[in-house]
Amino acid sequence: MSNPITDHFRLIDTQKAALRKLGIKTLRDLLYHFPSRYDVGGDEAQIAGLVSGQEASIIGTLEKLETKKGWKSRIPMSEGYLRDSTGRIKLRWFNQPYIAKMYADGTLVKAVGKVSGSADKIYLANPQLQKISATEAGLFSQQISPEKKSSDLLSRPRPQRPAGQTIFSDLFAVYPESRGISSLWFRSAIKKIFEQKIEAEDPIPPAMLKKYNLPTLKTALVWIHTPKEAKQAEAARKRFAFEEVFMIQLERQRERVLQNREKSFSIEATHKEVGEFMAEFPFEATVAQKKAIEAILGDLRAGHPMSRLLEGDVGSGKTAVAAVATYAVVHTRPPAQNFGTLQVAYMAPTEILAKQHFESFIKFFEHFPINIGLITGSGCYKFPSKVSRDKITSISRAQLLKWVAGGEIPVLIGTHALIEKSVQFKHLALVVIDEQHRFGTSQRRKLAKKDKQLPHLLSMTATPIPRTLALTIYGDLDLTLLDEMPPGRKKIITEIVKPAERAKAYEHMRGLLQEGRQAYVICPRIDEPDPDKAFALQAKSVKAEAKRLKYDVFPEFELDILHSKMTPKEKDGVMARFSNHEIDILVATSVVEVGVNVPNATMIIIEGAERFGLSQLHQLRGRVVRSNHQAYCFVVPESRGESTTARLRALVTAKNGFELAEQDLLQRGLGELGGRKQWGVSDIGMEALKNLKLVEAARTEALELIKKDETLSRYPLLAETVASRAQHAHFE
Numbered sequence: 001m002s003n004p005i006t007d008h009f010r011l012i013d014t015q016k017a018a019l020r021k022l023g024i025k026t027l028r029d030l031l032y033h034f035p036s037r038y039d040v041g042g043d044e045a046q047i048a049g050l051v052s053g054q055e056a057s058i059i060g061t062l063e064k065l066e067t068k069k070g071w072k073s074r075i076p077m078s079e080g081y082l083r084d085s086t087g088r089i090k091l092r093w094f095n096q097p098y099i100a101k102m103y104a105d106g107t108l109v110k111a112v113g114k115v116s117g118s119a120d121k122i123y124l125a126n127p128q129l130q131k132i133s134a135t136e137a138g139l140f141s142q143q144i145s146p147e148k149k150s151s152d153l154l155s156r157p158r159p160q161r162p163a164g165q166t167i168f169s170d171l172f173a174v175y176p177e178s179r180g181i182s183s184l185w186f187r188s189a190i191k192k193i194f195e196q197k198i199e200a201e202d203p204i205p206p207a208m209l210k211k212y213n214l215p216t217l218k219t220a221l222v223w224i225h226t227p228k229e230a231k232q233a234e235a236a237r238k239r240f241a242f243e244e245v246f247m248i249q250l251e252r253q254r255e256r257v258l259q260n261r262e263k264s265f266s267i268e269a270t271h272k273e274v275g276e277f278m279a280e281f282p283f284e285a286t287v288a289q290k291k292a293i294e295a296i297l298g299d300l301r302a303g304h305p306m307s308r309l310l311e312g313d314v315g316s317g318k319t320a321v322a323a324v325a326t327y328a329v330v331h332t333r334p335p336a337q338n339f340g341t342l343q344v345a346y347m348a349p350t351e352i353l354a355k356q357h358f359e360s361f362i363k364f365f366e367h368f369p370i371n372i373g374l375i376t377g378s379g380c381y382k383f384p385s386k387v388s389r390d391k392i393t394s395i396s397r398a399q400l401l402k403w404v405a406g407g408e409i410p411v412l413i414g415t416h417a418l419i420e421k422s423v424q425f426k427h428l429a430l431v432v433i434d435e436q437h438r439f440g441t442s443q444r445r446k447l448a449k450k451d452k453q454l455p456h457l458l459s460m461t462a463t464p465i466p467r468t469l470a471l472t473i474y475g476d477l478d479l480t481l482l483d484e485m486p487p488g489r490k491k492i493i494t495e496i497v498k499p500a501e502r503a504k505a506y507e508h509m510r511g512l513l514q515e516g517r518q519a520y521v522i523c524p525r526i527d528e529p530d531p532d533k534a535f536a537l538q539a540k541s542v543k544a545e546a547k548r549l550k551y552d553v554f555p556e557f558e559l560d561i562l563h564s565k566m567t568p569k570e571k572d573g574v575m576a577r578f579s580n581h582e583i584d585i586l587v588a589t590s591v592v593e594v595g596v597n598v599p600n601a602t603m604i605i606i607e608g609a610e611r612f613g614l615s616q617l618h619q620l621r622g623r624v625v626r627s628n629h630q631a632y633c634f635v636v637p638e639s640r641g642e643s644t645t646a647r648l649r650a651l652v653t654a655k656n657g658f659e660l661a662e663q664d665l666l667q668r669g670l671g672e673l674g675g676r677k678q679w680g681v682s683d684i685g686m687e688a689l690k691n692l693k694l695v696e697a698a699r700t701e702a703l704e705l706i707k708k709d710e711t712l713s714r715y716p717l718l719a720e721t722v723a724s725r726a727q728h729a730h731f732e
């Protein structure tokens with residue numbers, strides 16, 4: 001299973017590139033590249049009635065397949081025809097010249113694809129072909145209804161099959177594709193592998209399969225790729241979902257066991273001292289904040305490294321909690337030393353955020369004289385400056401690093417630059433991480449000095465996720481929820497605005513801008529869609545919308561754009577100018593989602609709202625609830641469908657982000673949550689997350705296994721799978 005795929009298939013370069021892009025290197029990767037859906041046979045169309053734009057499934061014979069080069073583009077392609085009793089249609093496969101060589105003239109196939117081209121010149125674009133054998137064809141001909149009195153087997157596009165009898169696999173797999181590799185390729189490749197009878201050892205112990213009534217690996221592979229009926233595919237998907245969640249759990253639980261065996265700095269800060277520190281805050285901590293602080297102080301005392309995740313909506317006051325944890329640490333002397341203090345590293349995902357934390361910390365520590373450092377790609381700073389006790393001073397990186405290594409700077413805030421090798425701490429006791437949750441023992445070990453104790457970890461996130469996902473991916477962390485907002489916040493006013501009533505929203509915005517506030521306008525796209533692409537998204541784009549707003553709606557205000565294709569420097573520049581109120585209106589894609597804090601921005605318009613998930617919309621709207629000004633969120637869907645409005649209405653009624661995340665999961669499913677990219681969970685693993693029972697079962701089994709055999713020495717295959725997973729789930 002771990003042999004490279006190139007041992008089994010002869011591949012051309014575009015195919016190799018496509019497979020690489022899909023992350024398929026080994027035979028195992030290929031077998032675990034699961035169909036994204038199955039097309040159902042039996043609803044074939046006739047060629048005569050086809051219209052452009054339609055997805056069609058047609059039974060017919062192939063004619064004149066040949067390899068060609070695109071007329072202008074010079075793209076290698078295959079072309080040919082499909083004929084049935086009603087006529088013939090052109091077939092075209094771009095970038096897949098090999099297809100022409102795979103089929104002889106006259107081959108009977110079922111072709112599935114999109115009818116493209118203009119009315120009088122339609123063709124099937126990149127159709128997937130499935131051969132129908134002579135015997136199958138024979139069965140077809142028997143079913144030709146007598147009234148049709150036709151001897152042409154193909155004249156009956158909808159053969160009625162006797163119940164229970166399968167003529168050819170009714171369901172055929174449609175795979176996530178990439179340019180150069182089609183579902184067709186996957187189907188034939190998988191078939192070839194099945195024929196080779198390759199040994200596939202099942203990583204899940206047989207007793208466990210039996211207990212949960214799951215198919216074995218071999219059966220499941222056959223069922224998932226070539227199901228005879230939907231039930232088989234379902235059972236197989238369930239098994240693989242269980243397998244994935246189980247593997248993740250094993251990895252996390254093992255991580256947890258390892259952590260608990262490690263030693264860490266024991267932090268002793270009395271309630272009285274912490275109370276005094278907090279008494280200087282300009283506000284009274286919420287009950288939720290106090291509880292979180294209590295839990296953290298308990299962890300810090302225990303002598304083992306803390307691994308805690310603090311989950312709280314935007315604005316719930318996580319920074320203050322981090323400040324208290326930091327205080328407890330920098331209040332403590334290093335072991336066997338009667339001078340100096342333990343150290344804290346505080347990492348943020350962007351430079352802007354790092355600077356904001358730096359400024360917040362300076363305020364929180366006003367009454368507790370310590371040095372605070374800031375390290376980012378664009379410069380290093382220290383507070384206080386030598387000359388003036390209340391000023392920030394810019395210092396060289398070398399100087400900063402020297403002071404951090406010597407322990408003179410106990411608190412260092414920064415971006416990823418913080419965890420580079422060159423940054424050495426003297427007694428790093430606590431790592432605080434904003435919006436980055438996978439940070440395991442090994443990363444902490446890299447930060448700690450050789451053979452020294454592991455630092456404590458406090459992760460913080462405002463990304464609301466459903467419970468099943470939290471249980472799965474945060475299996476190694478203790479969870480604390482900040483489920484209460486600081487008092488005095490005005491609840492954001494959210495309105496769903498019909499596209500035709502945009503003008504009203506704009507007038508409201510103008511009023512706020514005139515009062516000196518700022519605003520965001522969020523669009524789903526960066527550029528205008530390619531006009532040649534017939535079915536391209538019609539969604540609003542940042543660039544076009546910014547122009548329109550600038551010239552037609554808000555000529556009197558400063559406006560700029562922000563999107564993911566800009567360089568980090570450009571992005572930071574725009575954000576800095578927005579922060580300084582040199583920009584009134586920021587037109588952006590959802591990039592502003594990540595923790596940006598501009599309290600003066602109090603209104604957000606979200607265009608194409610139905611393209612975002614509820615929790616994403618909630619995150620976006622969180623950008624404007626950073627102050628005591630009344631905040632507004634205007635949500636503008638593109639369509640006027642009842643269901644869209646109903647779904648968006650949840651934004652008005654839901655109590656918090658977690659509720660919305662659960663709703664997302666139930667209503668829109670998993671795609672919404674980002675899958676592999678964001679969480680390191682595959683699509684099929686994400687499917688499992690709809691099923692709390694399955695997740696809990698996988699978790700229980702993993703826990704028990706690890707308790708009995710923490711190195712998995714009796715399950716070498718499991719150990720290997722877990723290890724390779726851990727390797728892939730690297731820190732980004």
Ligand code: ADP
Pocket residue numbers: 283284285286289312313314315316317318319320462486487626
């Ligand atoms: P987030 O959880 O999004 O990181 P912050 O820590 O940035 O939230 O806090 C948002 C704002 O609320 C800050 O200005 C902070 O000073 C303020 N704040 C935090 N806790 C309280 C509280 N208990 N009462 C009033 N304001 C608070």
Ligand code: MG
Pocket residue numbers: 318319434595
């Ligand atoms: Mg924050």
